[in-house]
Amino acid sequence: MEYTILRVDLSKDKIWEEKVGEKVIKKYLGGRGLGVKILYEETEAGIDPFGEENRLIFMTGYATGTAVPLSGRFHVITKSPLTGGIGDSNCGGQFGPMLRFAGYEGIVVQGIADNPVYLYIEDGHAELRDASHLWGKGTWSTEDTLREELGKDINIVSIGPAGENKVMMAAIINDKHRAAGRTGVGAVMGSKKLKAIVVRKGKRKPEVHDEAKLKEAVENVRRIVRESPVTGEALPTYGTAVLVNIINETGGFPTRNFKTGVFEKANEISGEKIAETYLVRKKACWGCIVACGRVTKVETPPYQVDGEGPEYETAWSLGAMCGISDLAAVIKAHNLCDDLGMDPISFGSTVACAMELYENGKIPEEKLGGLKLEWGNPQTVVELAWRTAFRDGFGDEIAMGAKRLAEKYGMPDLAMHVKGLELPAYDPRAYKGHGLGYATSNRGGCHLRAYMIAPEVLGIPEKLDPLTPEGKAQWVKIFQDLFCIVDSMVVCKFITFAVGAEELLSVTNPITGWDWNVDEFMKAGERIYNLERLYINREGFDGKDDTLPKRLLEEPMPEGAAKGHVVELDKMLEEFYRIRGWVNGKPTEEKLRELDIP
Amino acid sequence: MKVKFKLYASLRRGRGTVEVEFKGKTLRDALRELFKIYPDLSEIVERDRVKEFYKIFVNGRDVEHLEGLDTELKEGDEIAIFPPIAGGLNR
Numbered sequence: 001m002e003y004t005i006l007r008v009d010l011s012k013d014k015i016w017e018e019k020v021g022e023k024v025i026k027k028y029l030g031g032r033g034l035g036v037k038i039l040y041e042e043t044e045a046g047i048d049p050f051g052e053e054n055r056l057i058f059m060t061g062y063a064t065g066t067a068v069p070l071s072g073r074f075h076v077i078t079k080s081p082l083t084g085g086i087g088d089s090n091c092g093g094q095f096g097p098m099l100r101f102a103g104y105e106g107i108v109v110q111g112i113a114d115n116p117v118y119l120y121i122e123d124g125h126a127e128l129r130d131a132s133h134l135w136g137k138g139t140w141s142t143e144d145t146l147r148e149e150l151g152k153d154i155n156i157v158s159i160g161p162a163g164e165n166k167v168m169m170a171a172i173i174n175d176k177h178r179a180a181g182r183t184g185v186g187a188v189m190g191s192k193k194l195k196a197i198v199v200r201k202g203k204r205k206p207e208v209h210d211e212a213k214l215k216e217a218v219e220n221v222r223r224i225v226r227e228s229p230v231t232g233e234a235l236p237t238y239g240t241a242v243l244v245n246i247i248n249e250t251g252g253f254p255t256r257n258f259k260t261g262v263f264e265k266a267n268e269i270s271g272e273k274i275a276e277t278y279l280v281r282k283k284a285c286w287g288c289i290v291a292c293g294r295v296t297k298v299e300t301p302p303y304q305v306d307g308e309g310p311e312y313e314t315a316w317s318l319g320a321m322c323g324i325s326d327l328a329a330v331i332k333a334h335n336l337c338d339d340l341g342m343d344p345i346s347f348g349s350t351v352a353c354a355m356e357l358y359e360n361g362k363i364p365e366e367k368l369g370g371l372k373l374e375w376g377n378p379q380t381v382v383e384l385a386w387r388t389a390f391r392d393g394f395g396d397e398i399a400m401g402a403k404r405l406a407e408k409y410g411m412p413d414l415a416m417h418v419k420g421l422e423l424p425a426y427d428p429r430a431y432k433g434h435g436l437g438y439a440t441s442n443r444g445g446c447h448l449r450a451y452m453i454a455p456e457v458l459g460i461p462e463k464l465d466p467l468t469p470e471g472k473a474q475w476v477k478i479f480q481d482l483f484c485i486v487d488s489m490v491v492c493k494f495i496t497f498a499v500g501a502e503e504l505l506s507v508t509n510p511i512t513g514w515d516w517n518v519d520e521f522m523k524a525g526e527r528i529y530n531l532e533r534l535y536i537n538r539e540g541f542d543g544k545d546d547t548l549p550k551r552l553l554e555e556p557m558p559e560g561a562a563k564g565h566v567v568e569l570d571k572m573l574e575e576f577y578r579i580r581g582w583v584n585g586k587p588t589e590e591k592l593r594e595l596d597i598p
Numbered sequence: 599m600k601v602k603f604k605l606y607a608s609l610r611r612g613r614g615t616v617e618v619e620f621k622g623k624t625l626r627d628a629l630r631e632l633f634k635i636y637p638d639l640s641e642i643v644e645r646d647r648v649k650e651f652y653k654i655f656v657n658g659r660d661v662e663h664l665e666g667l668d669t670e671l672k673e674g675d676e677i678a679i680f681p682p683i684a685g686g687l688n689r
Contacts, residue, residue: 229682233683234682234683238683245607245680246606246683249604249606249655249658249680250658250659251658271607459653459662463660463663560658561659
């Protein structure tokens with residue numbers, strides 16, 4: 001097993017290739033794991049995320065673009081400007097497989113270009129090209145322009161104005177609607193003046209050690225994915241927004257900046273409602289048999305748009321989080337975020353934070369340029385998407401993210417974040433283990449480092465009572481390690497709604513030619529999680545940062561199934577550190593020896 | 599006693615919310631009445647248990663973590679029912 005990595009130094013206008021051998025792949029797998037290894041080794045602590053020395057790493061893994069279902073993804077790794085810690089984000093679409101077919105498992109970008117450029121890749125060759133005519137364009141227009149110039153058989157990742165303007169929550173967009181959204185990876189791309197990466201469809205086949213064995217394992221995995229009620233029925237029929245009603249019913253649908261977990265108008269922004277109103281058809285990423293994407297169209301003013309979404313997360317962040325139930329406005333804002341290249345979770349959460357600051361009289365009217373910052377105003381969210389991406393007026397303040405905004409206006413506890421990253425769409429007072437997952441997530445407030453909603457609400461792989469903290473720590477560790485594997489091989493996390501480590505291993509061994517057992521496999525995941533932890537430790541994060549916003553620890557949930565509950569974090573955290581072999585949020589020497597890192 | 603059933607996803611079929619008046623104390627009793635009104639919904643109970651992958655929440659609490667079909671109800675309780683959008687292979 002060998003990976004070919006494209007190295008690009010934008011300052012020196014230099015491009016070269018590097019091979020990554022079996023030994024390293026066995027330790028870090030690829031994707032997220034290999035990315036953090038490169039970032040950890042090649043950069044110093046305390047670097048400027050927007051400086052020449054920061055690396056912007058695009059990485060696939062051994063499963064990307066193979067016959068393994070849901071393997072149409074790639075991972076982006078960098079130092080996050082939003083958090084100052086590990087920046088990493090996973091993205092669907094077509095780009096991951098296309099990059100491998102064109103000759104490379106990954107791209108590591110360093111330096112800063114003098115003028116805007118894009119990277120063009122075809123059949124194992126790469127060059128930097130002038131992108132001054134693309135600078136200023138949204139991601140949709142960027143893709144359209146490049147296709148007009150270069151033909152249709154290309155695939156593109158790009159940034160929009162948000163990335164160009166180093167908006168802290170800027171995303172990298174593929175296929176107009178798929179986003180490496182979180183931690184501000186798009187702002188790093190903007191700081192490097194790298195507008196886009198274009199790959200032309202190639203014929204290189206990803207390396208597979210035993211095709212026959214892989215075929216057999218893949219057939220089994222495909223069958224399980226098809227038969228699962230989640231991946232075979234719910235996600236295809238209603239998309240991810242199928243979760244809106246079930247999360248609202250269980251009392252953990254964060255509403256008006258997490259003031260409560262019950263949104264009285266949740267149904268208006270639910271998957272069921274989307275299916276009844278604006279849905280045109282469903283859409284899949286490369287190699288996906290689930291097709292959770294929603295193609296939607298709003299035809300009536302004032303929010304006309306021909307696009308996609310919302311997802312569960314955007315229905316929430318652009319909806320309930322800001323008290324908004326106007327589905328057309330939510331779809332409009334969702335698509336603006338895609339086109340402008342912005343993470344709608346962090347954006348919507350920061351707007352909600354601003355709304356609560358305003359409610360508390362902290363934001364003077366003259367700052368707002370005519371914007372109405374009261375809860376539930378759909379026009380405000382749509383308008384602020386523009387202003388934020390272009391850093392216009394009050395948008396310039398939203399662009400810094402919730403933590404900096406709330407600190408600026410003197411109420412830091414109103415920012416609903418962990419380690420500087422805004423929380424996603426689950427109130428952990430209703431799902432205690434999920435709260436431990438947020439608190440101990442290496443990249444900050446995130447549901448994709450340990451998705452405890454699976455056991456605590458959906459009953460996967462077994463049913464856990466969401467309102468008790470007992471026994472949750474071991475599950476959080478398992479999810480964190482497993483998701484490191486999933487993000488590193490690289491496949492979509494949704495596959496884990498149907499299959500577990502054994503099935504993922506059943507495709508890993510035939511591709512790689514290894515003869516691993518589940519323990520060895522999970523150990524690789526644990527190693528990656530610990531290396532990420534070392535990275536953020538080096539940047540100054542420790543046990544004090546493994547926490548939650550005060551509201552979730554001290555203000556009892558006012559209504560719904562979790563009424564009266566807070567997150568009993570301390571108890572879970574103590575157990576978690578013990579199971580992890582960490583002290584005060586840092587891996588012990590013994591643990592590092594066991595994992596053979598750094 | 600009167601309770602409110604909320605039907606979601608494929609169970610909805612234009613019905614949304616259904617108020618049911620029934621005799622007895624438990625979820626089982628209330629469901630019996632619901633099934634009289636909408637016989638197609640009886641698919642959610644199998645062998646005297648909530649059918650695998652279906653979810654019933656009483657005031658937001660999964661009855662799996664309460665007393666199952668024996669969960670006692672009170673006037674005005676809200677009962678949400680979801681088809682198999684949740685629940686994997688239980689492995």
